[in-house]
Amino acid sequence: MIDYITEKRGLFQQMLLKEAVNVAEVINDILKQGNIDLLKNAEKLVVYILENKDADIVSFGKQEGVLWAKHSLTLAFKLEWVQAIRRTLWTLIYEYQTKVSFPSIREDFFELEKKINNNIDQFLNTFFLNYSYFKDELIHSQRKSVEHLSVPVIPISPAVAILPLIGTIDSCRMETIEEKVLTDIAKVRINTLIMDLSGIIDMDMDVIHLFDKVLDGIDMMGCKAVITGLRPELVKKMIHLGINFNDKAIKKGTLQQSVKEYLM
Structure with missing residues (x-):
């Protein structure tokens, strides 16, 4: 069957493009955007499926999932394409068995159907899991970058810095504050860190306790809060x-008061 499909490569590709109308319209765009040759990859997947190569199917699914996520390609196109591969493959299997007068045995047919469809489903599951994982990791990384930008430790003298905190402080952001503050104290050699909370209306009880731990860390770093x-x-x-x-900390009424005092 593999040799037959390889010989019928042109017909195979035509049938695929006919089955997946929406993908056919953007197939060149996908090639340019992600360097993904859908037709070539379809043939590779079919060979893995027919040879029942589980490890190759899983590896290929991971690779494709990451690529589609990395280049933000539309998932609907991928789903349509794989379903087109499934339908086209079964059409060619039917033609192959008809031409070679392959004996029709019901048990053999259902065994073949089970293997092929299970392999295609395995590829799809692996693809979507890795697509989702890559996207989640990307979102997490972007969130961490944004959170670090929202914790600006601003030096105002060689030994004094200001940390203005604005908006909602949750446990996740407090962890970022702890990491950023302790790192910058060591890096910039800050002796005094002025933490302005005038932009914070409220904190949950758990967050207040975490803030208390951050002050412990500042003190252990030899810095005055x-x-x-x-x-x-x-x-x-x-x-x-x-x-x-x-x-653990000196408290002042306003930021202006503290800046004036510590700069003098």
Whole structure:
């Protein structure tokens, strides 16, 4: 069957393009955008399927999944293309058995049907899992980059820096704050870090405890923490939790007051 399909390569490709009308319209665009030759890859997949090469099917599915995710290619095109491969393959199998007068044995047919369709489904499952995994990793990486940008440690003198915090602080962002702050203290050799919380309206209880741990880390790095701009709502919550940071940070009313004092 493999030799037959190889000999009928031209017919195979024509049938594929006819089955997958939407993909046929963008097949050259996909080649240019992702350097993915759909026709060549279709033939490779068919050989793996007919030879029942599980390891090659899985490896090829991973490769294709990452490529499609990396170049942000439309998933609908991939699904349409693989289903076109399935239909075309079965059409050629029917033609092959008819021409070579292959004896029709029901058990053999169903065994063949099971193997081929299972192999195609395995390729699809592997493809989508790796597509999804790559996208999730990309989103996570982008989020980390954005979070690091939202934690700007700004030096205002050789020994003093400001960290203005704005918006919502959740546990994930607090972990980024801890990582960024401790790294920058060591890198820039900061002696005093002024943390302005005037842009923070509220923090969850768990986040307040994490912030307390960040202050521990700052102290262990030999740096002095100064907290400014605490809002009344946040102060009330801290009082009820029994947290005041008295032994871990100096508290000032405003950022301007602290900057003036520490620069002088």
